[in-house]
Amino acid sequence: MRIVSVVAHVPYTGIPHAGGQYVLAHLRALRTLGHDVTVVAPDWRGNDEAARRLRAELDVDVVVCSPGLPRPWDEWLDTQQIRLFPVRPPRRFARAVLRSRPVREAVASGELIEAHWTEMGWISRALRTRRRDIRRVVVAHDVIVQTYERIFATTRRWSLAWVLGLWRNRAVVRDEGRLYRGMDAVVVFSEKDARFVRGLGVRADRAVVVRPPFGGDAGAAECAPPDGPPTVVFVGAFFRDVNAQAAQWLIDGIVPLVRARRPDVRFIMAGAGPTPAMVAAAAADPLLTVTGEVPSLEPSYASATAVVVPLLMGAGLKFKTVEALMRGIPVVSTTVGAEGLTGEGETGGLVVADEPDAIAAALLRILDDPQRAWREAQRSREWARSAFSLETYPARLEDALFARGERR
Numbered sequence: 001m002r003i004v005s006v007v008a009h010v011p012y013t014g015i016p017h018a019g020g021q022y023v024l025a026h027l028r029a030l031r032t033l034g035h036d037v038t039v040v041a042p043d044w045r046g047n048d049e050a051a052r053r054l055r056a057e058l059d060v061d062v063v064v065c066s067p068g069l070p071r072p073w074d075e076w077l078d079t080q081q082i083r084l085f086p087v088r089p090p091r092r093f094a095r096a097v098l099r100s101r102p103v104r105e106a107v108a109s110g111e112l113i114e115a116h117w118t119e120m121g122w123i124s125r126a127l128r129t130r131r132r133d134i135r136r137v138v139v140a141h142d143v144i145v146q147t148y149e150r151i152f153a154t155t156r157r158w159s160l161a162w163v164l165g166l167w168r169n170r171a172v173v174r175d176e177g178r179l180y181r182g183m184d185a186v187v188v189f190s191e192k193d194a195r196f197v198r199g200l201g202v203r204a205d206r207a208v209v210v211r212p213p214f215g216g217d218a219g220a221a222e223c224a225p226p227d228g229p230p231t232v233v234f235v236g237a238f239f240r241d242v243n244a245q246a247a248q249w250l251i252d253g254i255v256p257l258v259r260a261r262r263p264d265v266r267f268i269m270a271g272a273g274p275t276p277a278m279v280a281a282a283a284a285d286p287l288l289t290v291t292g293e294v295p296s297l298e299p300s301y302a303s304a305t306a307v308v309v310p311l312l313m314g315a316g317l318k319f320k321t322v323e324a325l326m327r328g329i330p331v332v333s334t335t336v337g338a339e340g341l342t343g344e345g346e347t348g349g350l351v352v353a354d355e356p357d358a359i360a361a362a363l364l365r366i367l368d369d370p371q372r373a374w375r376e377a378q379r380s381r382e383w384a385r386s387a388f389s390l391e392t393y394p395a396r397l398e399d400a401l402f403a404r405g406e407r408r
Contacts, residue, residue, distance in 0.1 A: 063100060140180075145169075213389065235297055254360050306373070326385055330373040333351070
C-alpha cells in the first residue's frame with residue numbers, strides 16, 4: 001500500500017524526544033510490512049537536516065515543504081495563532097505543504113494518509129485527492145484537550161489568563177473534535193485517551209488503542225538494584241516546558257525533602273535542553289547531575305535505584321514511565337506521569353503520588369530497601385515488556401491502520 005505520513009518532526013536515530021522515537025519505530029514497522037511510505041513535513045525545527053538523516057537510514061521518500069523566506073512579523077503571527085488555536089499549525093507552514101507539487105503527487109497515488117500529532121491532522125484533512133476510498137488516520141500522541149483543561153484549572157478566575165484559557169479550551173474542543181470525527185481512525189496509546197476521544201463525539205470503533213513499541217535496551221537491565229550510591233533519575237527532553245517545569249519542581253520541592261533524611265542520595269536529570277536554572281542548580285550541588293543531550297540514556301537508567309516522573313502538566317502516555325517499568329526499575333510518578341498505565345495492567349512497581357512530601361516518602365521507601373522495591377517491580381516489568389512488545393507491534397499497527405469499519 002502507498003502511504004503518505006504527515007509529521008511535525010522528521011525522525012531519525014537519536015532524535016531527542018519520545019514522540020520522534022515513536023514515529024521512527026512506526027515508519028520502520030510500515031516498511032517491515034512492505035508498505036511504500038512518503039514522509040511529509042513542514043520545514044521547521046531542523047526537519048531539513050533530519051530528512052537527510054532519515055533518507056540515509058530508512059528506505060522512504062521524504063518531502064520537506066518550505067514556506068519561503070520569513071517576513072519579520074511571521075514568527076510573531078505564528079505564536080499568536082498557536083496561542084489562539086492550539087490544534088492548528090501555523091498557516092504559512094500548512095500552506096507550504098498543501099501547495100507542494102511532490103506532496104500532491106504522493107497524495108494522488110496514495111491509499112492512506114496518516115498524520116502524527118493532532119496538529120498535523122489538521123493539514124492531512126485538507127489534502128485533496130480524487131480517490132473516494134482513501135483512508136485517513138491520525139495518530140494522537142496527546143489528546144490536546146486534556147492539557148488545556150489542566151492549564152485552565154490552575155488559572156486564577158476572571159484574570160486575563162483565565163479569559164484566554166476559556167477561549168483556548170473551547171477552540172480545542174471544537175477543532176480537535178472536528179478533526180477526529182472526520183477521520184477513519186484515531187490511534188491513541190491508552191484506553192484513557194480513547195475515552196477522551198470518544199467524549200469528543202468519535203464513534204467508539206474509530207478510537208483505536210495501539211500500545212507503542214519499546215525495544216532495544218528497554219527491558220534489558222538486570223533484575224536487581226545497581227551497585228553504587230543511591231540514585232534517583234528523571235529523564236526528559238527539557239526544552240519542553242512540561243519537563244522543565246517538572247525538573248524545577250523536583251529541585252525546589254522534592255530533593256530537599258529526600259536529602260533531609262538521606263543526604264547521600266544522588267539525583268540525575270538526563271536529557272536534552274536543560275534550562276539555565278537546572279544547570280545552575282547542578283553547579284551548586286555535587287550530588288545533582290544535569291547531563292544535557294547524551295548519545296544514550298542507558299548509563300543513566302543503569303545507575304538508577306529509582307526513577308521519578310514529577311510531571312504536573314501534559315497529556316497522553318508518558319514514554320519515560322514505560323521505559324523505566326520495562327527495565328524493572330521502581331517508579332514514583334505523579335498522576336500525570338502515570339496516565340494510561342494505572343488500571344491497565346500489572347503496575348505494582350509504579351507508585352503514584354502528587355504532593356512533594358508523598359513523592360519524597362515513596363522515594364525514601366525505595367532507597368531504604370531497594371531489594372524489596374525491585375522485587376515488587378519485576379511483575380510490572382514482565383507486564384510492560386508484553387504489552388509494549390516491539391516484536392508484535394507491526395501486526396498491532398496494521399490492524400489499527402487498515403481495519404475497515406463502516407465508511408463515514
